[in-house]
Amino acid sequence: MRVDVGPVSDFEDHRVRIVNAGDLEVGVLRWRDRFFAIHNRCPHQKGPVCLGIVSGRLGGAAPGSMEVDEETPVLACPWHGWEFELERGRALWDKSYAVKVLPVSIESGRVLLEVGRSRD
């Protein structure tokens, strides 16, 4: 089932907006020209993961160096700080944990979520 959650212009860049899609509460993130949709339920202790902080993924090529990968958005759960990459929803520290990620499409300037199917 596809759910229309509003016009693209309603979604501020680098911010998560919580919407209702079917029976799910979903956080929709606009990251420049890309959109991600995440079920607002952390796989750790069911916290409201979409209320956490979003940033580019931190990394470094060598000890003592740090770089921000702005192509890879990461969401940190506000309860205990678990971080998830949003392409597949996997936790950074253990990929066996993942938030549910929904497919997003843009049609005629509207943001559409595919509910009932995980993004692969």
Ligand code: FES
């Ligand atoms: S509930 Fe999200 S990290 Fe614990």
